[in-house]
Structures are given as C-alpha cells and as structure tokens.
Amino acid sequence: MNRQIRAFSEIDRVIHEPGRLMIVALLFAVDRSDFLYLQHETEMNKGTLSSHLSRLEEAGYVEVLKTYRRKVPQTLLHLTETGRKVFEQYRRKLKEAL
Amino acid sequence: MDQIGSLLRRPSSYNNIDGTGELGGGFMSFGFVVLLWLQWHTPKDAIWHQMYLLFIWVVLMVAMIHYGTKAIKNHITYPRTGFVAYRTRNVIWLAIIAFVISALASAGLALAARSHRDIAIPVFLIGLLFAASYAFGIARAVRWKWAVVLALVLGSLVIAVLPGGLTAALSGGASVPAWFSARLAGAFLLCLTLCGALLLISGAISFWLYLRHTQAPVKEANEPADSGIL
Numbered sequence: 471m472n473r474q475i476r477a478f479s480e481i482d483r484v485i486h487e488p489g490r491l492m493i494v495a496l497l498f499a500v501d502r503s504d505f506l507y508l509q510h511e512t513e514m515n516k517g518t519l520s521s522h523l524s525r526l527e528e529a530g531y532v533e534v535l536k537t538y539r540r541k542v543p544q545t546l547l548h549l550t551e552t553g554r555k556v557f558e559q560y561r562r563k564l565k566e567a568l
Numbered sequence: 569m570d571q572i573g574s575l576l577r578r579p580s581s582y583n584n585i586d587g588t589g590e591l592g593g594g595f596m597s598f599g600f601v602v603l604l605w606l607q608w609h610t611p612k613d614a615i616w617h618q619m620y621l622l623f624i625w626v627v628l629m630v631a632m633i634h635y636g637t638k639a640i641k642n643h644i645t646y647p648r649t650g651f652v653a654y655r656t657r658n659v660i661w662l663a664i665i666a667f668v669i670s671a672l673a674s675a676g677l678a679l680a681a682r683s684h685r686d687i688a689i690p691v692f693l694i695g696l697l698f699a700a701s702y703a704f705g706i707a708r709a710v711r712w713k714w715a716v717v718l719a720l721v722l723g724s725l726v727i728a729v730l731p732g733g734l735t736a737a738l739s740g741g742a743s744v745p746a747w748f749s750a751r752l753a754g755a756f757l758l759c760l761t762l763c764g765a766l767l768l769i770s771g772a773i774s775f776w777l778y779l780r781h782t783q784a785p786v787k788e789a790n791e792p793a794d795s796g797i798l
Contacts (some may be wrong), residue, residue, distance in 0.1 A: 500652050505580070511578060511664035529624025540642075544651070561572065 478567045482496060484529045489522045494531065494557050495550040498552045502535075505545040523547065531556060579652055581709030586645045587774025590706065590767045592633040597764030599629040604757055608739050635739040649781040669701050676781045689730040695724020716770045723762040727755055 487520055490491040497503065509519055519522045531553030535546040549557070572573075572733060604624055606616040615621060683717055699720035707713035735754030 491572070491573060495572050496579060497578045499579040499655075501655045502653045504646075504651040505748050506646075507582075510649045511582075539646070539651070542647075546651075 472496050474567050478563075481567070484525065484531065485556060486552065487517065487522075490526055493519075493522055494549065494553060497532065497547060498554060498557050502546050502548040505547065506516050508547065515517050524554070577709070579654070581706075582649075582652055583654070584706055584709075584774070584776045585649065586640060587771035588637045588640050588645075590771030590774060591716075592771075594764045594767030594769075594771055595633055595636075596629055597760050597767060599625065599756060601764060604760075608753065610723055616755055626769075638722040646780070647784045648778075669697060670788045673697055677796050690752070691759060692724050694756070694759055695727065696721060698759070699724070702767075710774075713770060716766050720763065723766070724759060727762065730755070730758075753788075 476516075485491055489512070491510060496508060496511055503515065505516075505519070508514075508523075509516065512519060514522070515526045523532060526533050531550060535548065537544050537546055541549050603622070606614075610616050699717050700735075702720060703714070703717045707717050729755070732751045735758065736750040738754035738757055739750045
C-alpha cells in the first residue's frame with residue numbers, strides 16, 4: 471500500500487472529527503481550561519461540546535475534574551499524556567498523508 | 569495544518585484578550601520612567617539613588633501588576649469567557665525571550681553610550697525592538713493593534729531625530745551616570761514614555777472592547793451544574 475494512503479488509514483478517528491480536533495488542539499496548548507473557555511473558543515453549544523468531551527474522556531484523551539471556584543461549580547479539562555501523544559501522532563500522520 | 573497551528577496559538581493570545589497584558593506592560597514602563605526621572609533630577613545623595621529603593625520599587629510594581637491582573641481575571645475575565653491555566657514550560661520560554669530582548673536593548677544602549685556618536689540609529693533600533701516584541705507578542709493576534717506597532721516605529725523615528733539639546737535637557741544631566749550621554753538618556757526616557765503610553769492606551773481600548781462585547785453567561789434555572797460533563 472502507498473505510504474500516503476497508509477498514513478491516512480492510521481489517522482485517529484476520535485481526534486479527526488473537526489469539533490473534537492478543535493477541543494484537543496486548544497487543550498494541547500494549555501495545562502487546563504474550564505468548560506466556558508472551550509465553549510467561547512469553539513462557539514459550540516453546551517450539548518455538542520459536552521458530548522464531544524464525553525467521547526474524548528471515554529477514549530482516555532481528556533480528564534474531567536469537577537471543582538468549585540468562588541462557590542460556583544467549575545468543570546476543568548485537561549489533556550492526558552495519552553491525549554498529547556495521540557495528538558502529536560495525528561499531526562505527524564496528517565503531514566505524511568498530505 | 570495551518571488551521572491547527574492557528575488553534576494552537578489561540579490560548580496564548582487569550583491571555584491578553586482583556587488588555588491586562590498591555591496595561592501591565594504600560595504600568596511597568598511608566599514606573600521605570602518615574603524612577604529614572606527621579607534619579608536623574610535629584611542630587612546623588614537623595615533616597616532615589618539607594619540600591620534598596622530600586623529593589624522595593626520593582627517589587628512593588630511587580631506585586632501591583634500581579635495582583636491587579638489576578639483581580640481583573642478572577643472577577644471579570646474568567647466568569648465571562650472562561651479560565652485557562654498555562655503550561656509552566658511556555659511561561660519559562662516567555663521569560664527567556666523577555667530576558668534576551670532586554671539584554672539586546674541594554675547591549676545596544678551600552679554600545680551607543682560608548683561610541684558617543686549620533687544617537688539617531690541606536691534610539692530608532694530600541695524603538696524597533698519594542699515594536700517587534702509588541703508585534704510578535706500581541707499585534708499578530710489582533711489586526712487593529714498593527715496601528716500601535718506603526719505608532720511605536722514612527723514615534724521612535726521622531727525621537728531619534730529630535731534636536732540633541734531637547735533630549736539632553738530631559739535627562740536633567742546632573743545625576744546621569746558618566747558613561748551614559750545626556751542625549752541618549754533623554755531619548756531613552758522618551759522612548760520608554762512613548763512605549764508605556766501606547767501600551768496603556770491600547771490596553772485600555774482592549775479592556776473597553778472586551779467589556780462591550782462579552783457578558784457573563786446567565787445560568788439557566790433548569791440546568792443542574794453537575795449534569796454530564798457540564
């Protein structure tokens with residue numbers, strides 16, 4: 471099989487979805503952020519963002535931490551080491567494929 | 569791939585979405601302008617020449633910027649557009665870049681002071697260095713801030729061609745260190761004032777625009793805070 475085609479077939483499907491790719495790319499550049507920040511940057515509604523985050527959490531790419539900030543509930547999100555590695559790999563594979 | 573690159577850069581520009589980065593920079597510049605002015609316009613035995621005072625002054629400025637920024641972020645920015653904690657490695661890189669830029673500016677000043685020749689080129693280069701750092705750190709994320717870069721470049725050009733007597737008078741002359749020509753000292757003070765003023769103006773405009781275009785999200789009554797990921 472051609473190397474470029476193989477690179478395409480090896481691309482991570484969980485991250486490849488545009489909405490999830492946005493979330494992972496944003497989280498890759500920071501240590502952690504809250505739900506509101508991701509909502510503001512991605513312009514997704516709460517339901518869509520929440521479902522993408524659940525998918526990423528299931529895959530073990532994102533860690534969700536529920537906490538309080540000044541007595542207000544806050545959902546903190548953090549890209550796990552696996553998530554970081556998978557994203558780096560995804561970028562490499564995409565470069566190879568293109 | 570470019571779109572991924574731009575997404576990766578978004579969090580770093582978010583740090584100044586409310587203009588606090590520029591307000592802090594402007595405040596710091598004005599703090600140094602005031603201190604240099606006091607040092608150069610008072611006798612050598614005045615309190616402003618004491619080393620410990622420089623230390624206290626810098627600690628005070630850093631504390632005011634740190635806690636002021638923190639208060640704005642906690643009470644205004646985070647409730648409106650969300651909280652972000654940056655990776656320590658990125659913060660260290662920023663500090664290294666800032667240090668290299670300061671070292672380059674100091675080396676440029678020292679060279680200019682030693683040569684005692686025309687100050688136009690060194691002053692213009694210092695202005696260009698300020699403008700380049702601003703363009704790299706802030707203006708590339710927001711289009712209208714290129715006007716600030718242009719103002720910095722033009723302002724430094726004007727300061728560089730000002731009559732020598734005018735810039736020398738600004739420095740006071742009496743307490744300026746011997747190796748530092750009075751003309752260069754005055755021009756440096758003007759450069760720092762210009763940079764501080766532009767940063768404060770641009771930061772204030774950013775803050776005003778941020779307040780105007782964002783508002784804290786209203787919590788919906790039938791939406792429990794701990795349902796699902798939310």
